[in-house]
Amino acid sequence: MALYSEKVMDHFTNPRNVGVIEDADGVGEVGNAVCGDIMKIYLKIKDGIIEDVKFKTFGCGSAIASSSMATEMIKGKPLSQALELTNKAVAEALDGLPAHKMHCSVLAEEAIRAAIKDYYDKNGIEYDKSQFPEPHDEEEHPTEE
Amino acid sequence: MEKRTVYADNAATTAMSMRAIEAMTPCFMKIYGNPSSLHSIGQEAKEVLVDCRERMAARLGCKPEEIYFTSGGSEADNQCIRSAALLGARKGKRHIVSTAFEHHAVLHTLDKLKKEGFEVTLLDVHNNGLITAEEVRAAIRPDTCLVTVMYANNEIGTIQPIREIGRVCREMGVIFHTDAVQAVGHIPVNVAEDNVDMLSLSAHKFHGPKGVGALYCKKGLPLSTLIEGGAQERGKRAGTENIAGIAGMTAALEEACEHLEENMERLTKMRDRLIEGLKKIPYSGLNGDAKRRLPGNVNMSFEGAEGESLILYASAEGICLSSGSACTTASLQPSHVLMSLGLPHEVAHCSLRITLADTNSEEDVDYMLEKLPKVVERVRNISSLWDDYVSGKIPHVLGGKTQG
Ligand SMILES: Cc1ncc(COP(=O)(O)O)c(C=O)c1O
Numbered sequence: 304m305a306l307y308s309e310k311v312m313d314h315f316t317n318p319r320n321v322g323v324i325e326d327a328d329g330v331g332e333v334g335n336a337v338c339g340d341i342m343k344i345y346l347k348i349k350d351g352i353i354e355d356v357k358f359k360t361f362g363c364g365s366a367i368a369s370s371s372m373a374t375e376m377i378k379g380k381p382l383s384q385a386l387e388l389t390n391k392a393v394a395e396a397l398d399g400l401p402a403h404k405m406h407c408s409v410l411a412e413e414a415i416r417a418a419i420k421d422y423y424d425k426n427g428i429e430y431d432k433s434q435f436p437e438p439h440d441e442e443e444h445p446t447e448e
Numbered sequence: 449m450e451k452r453t454v455y456a457d458n459a460a461t462t463a464m465s466m467r468a469i470e471a472m473t474p475c476f477m478k479i480y481g482n483p484s485s486l487h488s489i490g491q492e493a494k495e496v497l498v499d500c501r502e503r504m505a506a507r508l509g510c511k512p513e514e515i516y517f518t519s520g521g522s523e524a525d526n527q528c529i530r531s532a533a534l535l536g537a538r539k540g541k542r543h544i545v546s547t548a549f550e551h552h553a554v555l556h557t558l559d560k561l562k563k564e565g566f567e568v569t570l571l572d573v574h575n576n577g578l579i580t581a582e583e584v585r586a587a588i589r590p591d592t593c594l595v596t597v598m599y600a601n602n603e604i605g606t607i608q609p610i611r612e613i614g615r616v617c618r619e620m621g622v623i624f625h626t627d628a629v630q631a632v633g634h635i636p637v638n639v640a641e642d643n644v645d646m647l648s649l650s651a652h653k654f655h656g657p658k659g660v661g662a663l664y665c666k667k668g669l670p671l672s673t674l675i676e677g678g679a680q681e682r683g684k685r686a687g688t689e690n691i692a693g694i695a696g697m698t699a700a701l702e703e704a705c706e707h708l709e710e711n712m713e714r715l716t717k718m719r720d721r722l723i724e725g726l727k728k729i730p731y732s733g734l735n736g737d738a739k740r741r742l743p744g745n746v747n748m749s750f751e752g753a754e755g756e757s758l759i760l761y762a763s764a765e766g767i768c769l770s771s772g773s774a775c776t777t778a779s780l781q782p783s784h785v786l787m788s789l790g791l792p793h794e795v796a797h798c799s800l801r802i803t804l805a806d807t808n809s810e811e812d813v814d815y816m817l818e819k820l821p822k823v824v825e826r827v828r829n830i831s832s833l834w835d836d837y838v839s840g841k842i843p844h845v846l847g848g849k850t851q852g
Contacts, residue, residue, distance in 0.1 A: 315757075316764060321830050336794035336833055339754060339773060339782065343832040361833035363756035363773070 307364060308398035314368035319375050322357040329425065331417025333438045334410050340366045342414040344374065348422055351382050358414075365397075365404040372396050373411035382419055386434060388412060413438040449819075453766045454812045458653075458744060459602050459630060459803035460770060464696070465655035471699035472657065475692035483689055484678065493691050500698040507705050508647070508664055509638035516663050516671065516681045517694050521629035521650030523674065524663035525553040527685070528646040529596055531665070531672045532623045533561050536593020542566045543592045545584060545622075549573050549788040550598050553648075554627055558596075575790045577606035577736035581613045588620045595624050599631035599647075603772055603785040603801055604736030605745025607635065614643025623669065629653055629661075633704035634742055635712065639664050651693065655805070656700035660693030711806045715743035718804055718813050722746050725817040729824050731837065733846040735786060735799060744804035747772075749795045751846045752834030753827040755782075758800050761823045767816055772799045794833065795845055 307315070324345035334340040340362035347355035356378050358370040373393045377385040390408035394400045400408060416435055423430045455463065475496065481489035483497045498512075505512040518524045529544075536542060546558060548570045558568045569587045571579050584595055595617050600607045610626055617624035625646035631637050633654025639647055646669070650661040665671045677686025704711070723734055723746055731751035750758070755773025762769050772783030773796070781787070782796035802816065828834040836842045 312760075315760060318830060323835070332832065336797070339793070339797040341832050343835075359830060359832035359835055361752065361831040362754050364760045366754075367757060367830055 306401060307368070310372075310396070310398040311365060311368040311400065314371040314397065315364045318367055318371040320357050320371065320378065321359065323359060324355060324357050327357075327418075329418040329420075329422030331414045331419070331421055333413045333417055334362070336361070339363070340407065340410055342366065342370055342410045344370070344414040344418040346418045346422060348382065353377050353380055353382065353385055362407065362410075363404070365400050366407040366410065368397055369393055369400070369407045369411040370414070373408075373415060377415060382422075385415055386419060388415060449815055451766055452811070452815055453768070454808070454815055455768045456802045456804055456808060456812065456816065457768045457770050458805035458807075459605070459742075459801065461652045461658065462655045462805050463807055464657060465700055465703055467703045468651075468656050468696040468700040472692040472696040475695050479691065483691065484680070493689075496691055496695055497689055500694045503698050503702060504662060507701050508632075508649075509640045510664050511667060513682070514639075514664055514667055516665060516684055517689060518661045518663055518685060519659055519690075520652070520661040521551075521627070521648050522553040524648030524650070524661050525551070525627050525629075526557050527671065527674045528625045528648055528663055528665065529554065529557045529561070529594065530674065531670070532594035532596075532625060532646065533566060534672050535623070535670060536591075537566075539593070541591045541593035543589050544568045545571065545587045545592055545595045547571045547573055547579055547597055547788075549577070549601060549603075549785040550596070551602055551627055551629070554596055554598070555784075573606075573788050576740075577601060577604045577789055578740060579608060579613075581609055581616045584613050585616045585620065588616070588622055592620075592622050595622050597624075597626055599626045599628035599637065600635065600742050601736070601785060602630050603783055604747045604789070605630070605742035605803070606736045607631070607740050607742065610644065611642050614645075617645070618643055630742060633701055633708075634744070636708065639666075645669060651697035651700060654700050654704045655807075656697040657693050660690050660697050662697070707806065712743045715804050715806065715808075718808065718810065719744055719746055722802060722804075722813055722816065723748070725813075726820060729821050731844055731846045732824075733795070735789060735791065742803075744808075746802040746804075747799060748802075749786075749791070749799045749846060750824045750828075751795070751798060751844060752831045752837050753798050753824050754831070755797055755799050757827045757830075758798075758823055761826055762800075762820065765819045765823065767819060767823075770801045770803075772801065773797045792845055 327345040328348040329346040332343040343359045345357045356374045360370040390412040394408040420435045481493040483494035501512040623645045629650045632649040645666045647664040652658040671684045675686045735747040755771030772786045786796035
């Protein structure tokens with residue numbers, strides 16, 4: 304299928320890290336059913352390292368592939384590094400996304416951020432609020448036909 | 449079951465029939481002349497053109513001079529609507545009645561006319577995907593110059609009461625156009641019996657070639673031109689005629705009409721078998737009326753399973769389908785057709801359209817009934833929304849019952 308790169312199709316067909324962590328240390332959920340994309344990320348954190356990560360995503364092929372790729376990119380990494388993950392890096396790792404699907408990679412970045420914030424909040428850990436801007440409003444994304 | 453390729457996206461386009469290809473080949477090889485040329489080779493092409501126009505007219509129940517060949521359904525829609533609007537404007541009538549779930553070839557033309565000073569009433573469709581003739585009557589005003597209602601919908605396949613709507617328009621003295629692109633060649637269409645003044649059709653929806661179609665315009669109704677130039681199509685549509693395309697379309701329409709009854713009966717059974725089988729998937733629902741729909745159209749939603757993901761996993765199994773989810777439209781809005789039924793966004797995002805044609809077999813249905821429940825399950829297993837339904841965090845919206 305020419306719409307997506309082979310990488311996207313690989314991650315869509317064999318998504319990595321699908322699932323739920325019952326006793327997760329941080330959970331982040333972004334997107335909504337109205338827009339057709341919801342991403343939920345579960346983190347298991349030990350000594351500031353992401354020991355395990357799982358995701359569940361309601362959305363299109365690129366949303367599932369972005370979740371899969373993003374979780375692979377942060378697994379085993381320190382939180383500080385996970386916080387540096389950008390949507391562009393996720394899209395590049397997937398060998399690119401079509402322009403109107405870029406918001407899927409944005410959701411992946413935001414879901415990870417939201418999960419880390421949840422972990423900080425739950426554990427009373429101080430953090431720089433500016434690192435956690437409000438998740439994007441879906442309306443801002445391009446809607447060209 | 450052994451893996452196979454199942455093309456079940458026939459509302460998007462169809463495979464060409466052998467008869468259509470055979471009708472076209474001589475037009476490339478021997479009858480390559482320009483019908484406007486006076487020499488023998490040109491006149492041969494002219495003969496094909498005249499012959500095709502007569503045969504098309506015979507199938508549609510009109511006179512040959514009421515048929516105009518176009519580049520497809522979109523052009524036919526544009527030209528019919530603009531002609532009626534221009535005619536109305538000359539009489540000071542600038543109001544048009546249509547429905548919210550027309551094809552974009554109609555809706556976008558109406559949007560443009562709005563910018564040019566026309567007023568458009570888009571009737572809401574009921575949640576079964578139908579409107580009534582009485583609703584059309586109620587929307588008609590003294591300044592209404594056109595009613596345009598599609599014969600059959602391209603996404604959910606619902607068939608409108610065209611004959612009754614046509615009768616209302618006749619009574620009220622308003623021009624009636626119907627976009628019959630999805631209907632012609634699939635269900636009986638006869639412009640005289642259906643009380644239609646203008647109609648659009650497209651060859652590639654009934655096993656003809658792409659890029660060719662036709663419009664019917666009742667004698668006495670002045671058609672205005674979209675494309676200026678030579679005097680082809682009695683001065684109403686310039687451009688050297690697509691003889692091969694027209695020959696292919698004519699052959700395809702004849703073939704479709706000759707087998708109409710048997711195809712309808714066979715496809716209706718296949719359609720209903722698919723619907724019955726897929727309804728066993730929990731929390732699924734049929735979109736559009738169960739009976740008043742095209743013989744080959746199945747459109748269902750599967751709670752928590754997003755449409756594009758369904759298409760891609762189905763495609764990996766060799767099954768070619770489409771969806772009304774936002775992700776397949778390059779915007780964040782799900783299909784305007786599904787939204788017009790009053791479906792919640794999350795149900796519209798989770799739709800799958802299966803459109804069968806006579807080229808499909810019972811084995812195709814068996815194969816889809818085996819694979820598609822697994823495809824839905826696969827998508828749901830990744831879906832956070834599905835988890836929320838299952839855990840009771842949010843209430844189910846579909847109960848496995850039929851909508852409407
Ligand atoms: C209902 C309807 N109207 C119009 C069209 C446009 O036809 P065409 O592709 O020939 O321009 C289509 C098909 O895409 C259709 O389904």
